[in-house]
Amino acid sequence: MLKFAPLTHTYMRLLAILTLSIATLQLSAQKPVNTNTNNSKPKLVVGIVVDQMRWDYVNKFSTFFKSKNGFLKFMNEGASCNNNLISYVPTVTACGHSGIYTGSTPAIHGITGNSWYDNNLQRTVYCVEDASVQSVGVENSAAGKMSPVNLWSTTIGDELKLATNFKSKVFGVSLKDRGAIIPAGHSADAAYWYDSKAGKFISSTYYAKSFPTWLTNYNNSNKVDSFYKLGWNLSLAKSVYENNCDSDLNDYEAKPFGKEALGFPYNLESFVGKDYGKISSTPFGNNLVLDVALQTLVNEKMGQDSVTDLLAVSFSSPDYVGHAFGPNSWETLDGYIKLDEILAQFFTALDKQVGKGNYTVFLTADHAVANIPAFGAKHKLPNGVISDDAIRVELGKMLTSKGLSAKLISAVSEFNVHFNHALMDSLQVSQDKMVTLVTNYLEQKNNILQVVETRKAASAPFPESIRERIVNGFTPQRSGDVLFITKSGVVGGGYTGTGHGVFYNYDAHIPLLWYGNGIKKGQVNSVNYMADIAPTVTTLLGIQMPSGSVGKPILEVIQ
Numbered sequence: 001m002l003k004f005a006p007l008t009h010t011y012m013r014l015l016a017i018l019t020l021s022i023a024t025l026q027l028s029a030q031k032p033v034n035t036n037t038n039n040s041k042p043k044l045v046v047g048i049v050v051d052q053m054r055w056d057y058v059n060k061f062s063t064f065f066k067s068k069n070g071f072l073k074f075m076n077e078g079a080s081c082n083n084n085l086i087s088y089v090p091t092v093t094a095c096g097h098s099g100i101y102t103g104s105t106p107a108i109h110g111i112t113g114n115s116w117y118d119n120n121l122q123r124t125v126y127c128v129e130d131a132s133v134q135s136v137g138v139e140n141s142a143a144g145k146m147s148p149v150n151l152w153s154t155t156i157g158d159e160l161k162l163a164t165n166f167k168s169k170v171f172g173v174s175l176k177d178r179g180a181i182i183p184a185g186h187s188a189d190a191a192y193w194y195d196s197k198a199g200k201f202i203s204s205t206y207y208a209k210s211f212p213t214w215l216t217n218y219n220n221s222n223k224v225d226s227f228y229k230l231g232w233n234l235s236l237a238k239s240v241y242e243n244n245c246d247s248d249l250n251d252y253e254a255k256p257f258g259k260e261a262l263g264f265p266y267n268l269e270s271f272v273g274k275d276y277g278k279i280s281s282t283p284f285g286n287n288l289v290l291d292v293a294l295q296t297l298v299n300e301k302m303g304q305d306s307v308t309d310l311l312a313v314s315f316s317s318p319d320y321v322g323h324a325f326g327p328n329s330w331e332t333l334d335g336y337i338k339l340d341e342i343l344a345q346f347f348t349a350l351d352k353q354v355g356k357g358n359y360t361v362f363l364t365a366d367h368a369v370a371n372i373p374a375f376g377a378k379h380k381l382p383n384g385v386i387s388d389d390a391i392r393v394e395l396g397k398m399l400t401s402k403g404l405s406a407k408l409i410s411a412v413s414e415f416n417v418h419f420n421h422a423l424m425d426s427l428q429v430s431q432d433k434m435v436t437l438v439t440n441y442l443e444q445k446n447n448i449l450q451v452v453e454t455r456k457a458a459s460a461p462f463p464e465s466i467r468e469r470i471v472n473g474f475t476p477q478r479s480g481d482v483l484f485i486t487k488s489g490v491v492g493g494g495y496t497g498t499g500h501g502v503f504y505n506y507d508a509h510i511p512l513l514w515y516g517n518g519i520k521k522g523q524v525n526s527v528n529y530m531a532d533i534a535p536t537v538t539t540l541l542g543i544q545m546p547s548g549s550v551g552k553p554i555l556e557v558i559q
């Protein structure tokens, strides 16, 4: 045995080297082909939120997209996560923008609604209100008293700033204040949003006391009026809309352009020089946001060096259009055809300014939307309407009829019923009694599935994934004592228009598209969540994930 030992040793070494070489060969063969010639980190990340975009629009509308450079660029050259869901309620704008950029849920980032009843302050708070700051761009505008101080966790932009000793440039642009401020984060350079009274983009002293000259010049160019003069005309032949949408004229559509404006083409000329809020309900709102986003890109010299910058852009007009006309309308289809052209312009500008392969884009939505209830009724689908205000009045009457005070309910907001604990203490009404009274009353209502005591949501008789969404949306300071869960198709509001805010897939299934530096091309069909977006971006950039992030990086989209 000993005699052969040296030979065996050599043989074993040879074998080891050979095995190792084969393994190395196999490894390199398995390595995905990097289609990106630039292996460094992206110089710019662009986050695009399309307010109220349903996941199914991507497929439904794709045949009408003329450009290969808009939505189809993500589909053909990037990645699409086809089963991306929102893991909390309520599914509304402020929670959505917070969830995307913090990788978290209202339970942790604190944004429990567009506004909420604050149990400590005992008043309704708007998500981005900040009385300590002033508007810039338009003097003394109430629309400018805004900042991200109510957001409790850090964002992608905050972590990018921390990772680069604050050298990264971070900007947010949107029509809606919350669509610009929340995505930009706490340490952003600036957020720009639209003051619908003035018809101008503004910011607040939270970011800087001065306002950029280029944005003053843009405001003075009065683009809104020139869009009003053009009017809203269909992009494609009338037959396309007739064949693919609900009829153009329905009594269940809201009429944001006035009682007389019944359908296409929309003459908007009467709004010139006034009514600057009307632009939000037209596709031109997206043109304004694109203009300001591209000017920010150029004037702030974003994506020009090795330090990664972040541009967070939110297109709010699809939400205004969707609320008024619904997801099956001519207006929604035409709005997306026009948004596709805007995305194509955006990509062309990014290629020119930052360079192909030097930037990464993700596109998602803050929430989706329900069908208009009357449209549902027309097609024998589950439907109904419910109103927070009406529920509050009814609960007050119920309490009075039991010899109690209507004031025991402080507020009803986003289907949350807030109890007045100070009054309960002084009248010696127990929490259990209030929960029982409110639950027994609301659970008899036709549109309500069940009522959940929010603190005990983890043990509610619901499928676990739905229970989790209630828990993920709860925070003691800013949530109600009980939450009523509506039946499928039931929308908060009245007869005309539609809304969103619940866990059903029409509200909670959103698109998630990726393109550019570091992105692996393909379709991802496994289920992932809105909270996964931020950790995916931070993994791509090699930086810390936001402080409250509870998501997981989507490894299938990372090269």
Ligand SMILES: [Zn+2]
Pocket: 052, 093, 319, 323, 500
């Ligand atoms: Zn909305």
